[in-house]
Amino acid sequence: MSDRKMKIGLSLVSNGTHPAGWRLPEAHADAGLDFKLWKQMAQAAEEASLHFVFLADGIAVRTAAADLDALSYSGRIDQFEPLTLIGALSAVTEKLGFIATASTTYNEPYHIARKFASLDHISGGRVGWNVVTSWSEAEATNFGRDSHMEHTARYGRAEEFVDVVRGLWDSWQDDAFIRDKASGQYFDPAKLHVLGHDGPHLKVLGPLNIARPPQGYPIIAQAGSSEPGQELAARTADLIYTAKRTPEEAGAFYDSVKNRFPKYGRSAADALVLPGIMPIVGRTMEEAKAKYDRVQHLIHPKVGLAMLARTFGDLSAYDPDGPLPDDLPVLDGVKSHRDSLVRMARNENLSIRQLYMRVTGAAGHNQVYGTPDTIADLMADWFNRGVCDGFNIMAPYFPGGLTDFLEMVVPVLQQRGLFRTGYEGATLRENLGLARPEHPLARQQSAKVG
Amino acid sequence: MSDRKMKIGLSLVSNGTHPAGWRLPEAHADAGLDFKLWKQMAQAAEEASLHFVFLADGIAVRTAAADLDALSYSGRIDQFEPLTLIGALSAVTEKLGFIATASTTYNEPYHIARKFASLDHISGGRVGWNVVTSWSEAEATNFGRDSHMEHTARYGRAEEFVDVVRGLWDSWQDDAFIRDKASGQYFDPAKLHVLGHDGPHLKVLGPLNIARPPQGYPIIAQAGSSEPGQELAARTADLIYTAKRTPEEAGAFYDSVKNRFPKYGRSAADALVLPGIMPIVGRTMEEAKAKYDRVQHLIHPKVGLAMLARTFGDLSAYDPDGPLPDDLPVLDGVKSHRDSLVRMARNENLSIRQLYMRVTGAAGHNQVYGTPDTIADLMADWFNRGVCDGFNIMAPYFPGGLTDFLEMVVPVLQQRGLFRTGYEGATLRENLGLARPEHPLARQQSAKVG
Incomplete structure (x- = not known):
């Protein structure tokens, strides 16, 4: 029997993934901005040994006349900004990871590199960046543009942006800071490196004004399924999310993206593919079906x-x-x-x-209902077929849609030996079984020695 | 006897304000990225009923050859990014305020409005934004520019930027979110407002994707002493920092800036002027002098x-x-x-x-040494002359330079009735005695009624 275990993240957004989840009698309708509840949810996820909390994000409200009326009947409008939120949540947890979304189209790489480096230091190496290129016209208009950057240019910028961010994270070698009280020397100037990037989309001198992150590079996540999205993932990502409804679809995607790794000098084990799944859990199948029908019929x-x-x-x-x-x-x-x-x-x-x-329920992701056993069966089936390395669990409403999964399904997965019962390491990288990237100069040094 | 009391903030930067403070035997040389220590310091400040922690910031390392050697003998290089840090610190405190610096020259107003709104929700209304326009060429080169924007253009952009941010904070009226489970209506579209800003420096449609901040607007702080800086402060600021070495200089500045308020429809009481002061405290004058000399001679x-x-x-x-x-x-x-x-x-x-x-010690601010009584005397003198509304205490090194002030000077100020012994309110605004800005439509409504 293999001791391969699932990696499980938890996708939390506003008041839950399901757009009508907030209407359930037991749901917190105002969960989106209730920090005390988010703190409890993060601590519950940590209690269950989950790998990370993942925060999807967008940077606009679609207020075109055609959208506004429907929008006003949807939850998921107001929510915390992910980078500020993971700073707060990391301060009230010890082991759980946090992955926040930030757009390469409407951000500056210096700010992104610095904020994630800062979060990695605050959390002791527990954060990751979900790289998105943004998709809506509405986002463009909040950042001085009349229209959205087209797909190819967006991905060109994204490729360059990720390289600049990683270059900035390497501004200081891991041992650059000496802090020698006797001589007064605080750092070794030879271990400070100026990036000096000047490319087609971005021009950034550097260096970053913060030490190299504890993880070397915070975890990089990516969810693009397009050709350029898969190439970006194959070259740079540690985690890959995807929306697939069947194991066949998931397997085709898994092979498609992982087959691209060798061309970038990487192996398939260097990244984890985690499909999204929105589970509605009941103690019996009847109860699960009733819960599912109830929330589905609440979709306005x-x-x-x-x-x-x-x-x-x-x-x-x-x-x-x-x-x-x-x-x-x-x-x-x-x-x-x-x-x-x-x-x-x-x-x-x-x-x-x-x-x-x-x-509508899970925006294209797999939405399932069942007992703890049938949901564990489904997850085990996908996992054992080798079409994924684990799952990104999308909690349908808060807090019950989350606690049902943590309290009922996780123990079954643990009993079956498919999920761990505690944290193996201190950093998110260690807990995901992914190597810490060495500094490029250290890599050169290792190559010379070896 | 007046019951007017000082407002006291605490300026924390990297490993302390004094560039040689980290070299003291009792100082933490690696305080800049030691989150546990920052958590302890914030909790100690809260224990002493201080109003807020203030985080100065820059977004570059000055690595020109002429600077690099000297820089390597200075502390204060690596530090947390302020917005991520105040998210984390607000999660481990209950009452203390947090003010983070962000540049209007190298940021987008949508991100700034959103992050501070998010932090205000996370903290329950305890944050503020220190508005700076940035000053160094080195910052420009990290954000795609060859040279820094000149002073007038910077302040033109800053004025417009603050207005856009406040406009975005007003995207939703305070009672816009209905969250009616029965009807399924989540918000009232009539209470959502699209900013539609199109100005000389910035173009931002809006609305913001987060509810109006608990404080209405997070506190706005400003430190510019130039003419445009004072105008910006008089029009928009709740808190004004300044670097002055004598009560006469402080008084001249106080009058200069507060006399500008009426032209913007504000009264002098609508903002607080807090000069910076870096205190070195000893139980006796001899001990204080020895401490001061010791750290001064450690300046490389x-x-x-x-x-x-x-x-x-x-x-x-x-x-x-x-x-x-x-x-x-x-x-x-x-x-x-x-x-x-x-x-x-x-x-x-x-x-x-x-x-x-x-x-060098306090970068132009007032650096003083003395006993708890003589330092309290000096603060009382400035305060009673009416040349300030309180102080921004710059801790020279961590943690002793901070705890000396909290444990020795604060009790003296409290005994003299010059400083409070607990928090009066829940939000930073309430604790500073500043009114919550109403939403512009609510203001119109009040005017009609009145």
Whole structure:
């Protein structure tokens, strides 16, 4: 029997992943800005030995007239800013990791490098950066632009941005700070390095005004599934998130991205692929199904139709309990996604309401309900097939949607030997089983010696 | 007897304000990145009922060849990034305020508005933003520029930046979030406001993706003494820092800045002026003097000469124990500062070493030594003359330079009725006695009613 164990992160956003979760009687509707609750949730995740809390993020509210009414019926609007939040949460935990999202399109690499380095020092090496390139027009307009940077340019900038950030993290060698009280010398100038980056998208001199992070580099996470997204992940990522509904889809993605590693001098073991999963847990299957149906039926039709409108345009004139009409307009967007939804609706004879319930709850991620055993079965199946290295658990509502998983499913995974019962190391890297990147000069030195 | 009481903040930077403080046997030389120590210091400040911890900041290391050698003999190089740090510190305190520096020249207002709003929610209304425009060429080169924005343009951008940030904080009215589980409506769209700012320096649509901060606006602090700096302070600041060595200088500044308030529809009581003071405390005057001399003589000559070089050019060819030479080059820079140093050196017959000791320790702020009583006397004198509303205490080294003040001077101020013995309110605004800014629409409403 292999002693390979799952890596499990926890995705927390606003008042939960499910857009109607906040409407449940037992849910905290104002969880988004309730720090005491977030502290309790982080401490509960640590108690369960989870690897990290992951914070998705966006930097806009979509207030176009067409969106606003539906938006006002959706939760997940107000939430803490991730970097400030993980600073706070790391101060009230000891072992848990924290991964925060920050955009390479609307940030400066010096600030990003510095803030994550600072967080890594504050937390004793427990943080990571989820690299995103942003996707909405609304974000552009908050940062002095009239329109969003197009996809290729965004990824060009992202590749360069990650390199600049890693270069800034290497400003100081690990042993640069001497702090010799007798001589008065505080650091060795020979161990301070000026980056001097001047590229197509970015110009940054350096050095960074903070010592090299405890992890060398904080963990780098990435979720892009496009070709450029997978290339960026294969070259730079330690963690890769993905939204897949079946083990077959997950396996195809796993192979696709991991096969790209050798070309960047990396092995498939250098990064972990964690699909997202939103579990609704019941003590019996009946209870789980009832919980699931309850929250699904709380999705306001305006919210569900707004979700479908991104793919199909406005469907509000049609009977929500009738079928998807045949004469749908063709919008810009991902054709494969559209085709897959149409196929699903036709094959399963879904009404418009049933279709939006399928896609709205977890925004394309795998949403499942079941008992602790059936959910553990599903996770074990994916894991044992080798289509993932663990999971990113998306808590549907707070705090019950989280505590159900921690208190009911985690013990089953532990009993089956699929999940650890405590933290192996001090840093997030150590706990994920990923090596600490040496400083480039130390790497050269090792190569010479070896 | 007036019941007017001092407001007291605590300025903490890297391993202490004094550049040689870290060399003292009792100092933590690696305090800059020791979060456990910062947590203890913040909790000690809270125990003493101080109003806030203030974090100065810069976003560069000056690595020009001329600076590097001297820099390597100075402490205060590596330190936490302030916004991430105050997130962490606010999670381990209950009442203490936190003020972090962020530049308007090298940041985006959406990020600044959002991060401070987030910190205000995390802390329950205990944070503030110290608005700076940055000053060094080195900072420009970390943010894609070849040279620093000139002074007038910097202040033009700063004025606009503060307005945009306050506008973004007003994106949501205080009662915009309904969170009605029954109807499914999460917020009232009529209480969401799109800023739509398009000005000479900045273009930002909004709205912010976080509810209005608990304080309405987090505290705004400002330290510029130039004409544009004083205008910005008079129009927008709640707290004003200043570096003044005598009560006469402090009084002149106090009147100068507070006389500008009425033109912006504000009263002098709407903001607090807090001069910086770096105290070295001893149980006797002899002990205090010995402590002071000890730390002053630990200033490495390279560090002292580098400090003077900013004003006078390179003096390393001269005898450090001889007088300031007569034939000094005239550099760009603040002429009044240069003239004041020359006058001081001539009048008091100071050697080069004595001169750099005067200016290096607290970087132009008032550096004093004495017993708890004599330091309290000095503070009481300034306060009772009405040349300040309190002080920003700059701890010379960590942790002793801080705990000496908290444990010895604060009780004397409390016994004299000059300082409070506990927190009056929950938010930093309440504890500073400053009103919570109403939302502009609420202000209009009040005006109509009144």
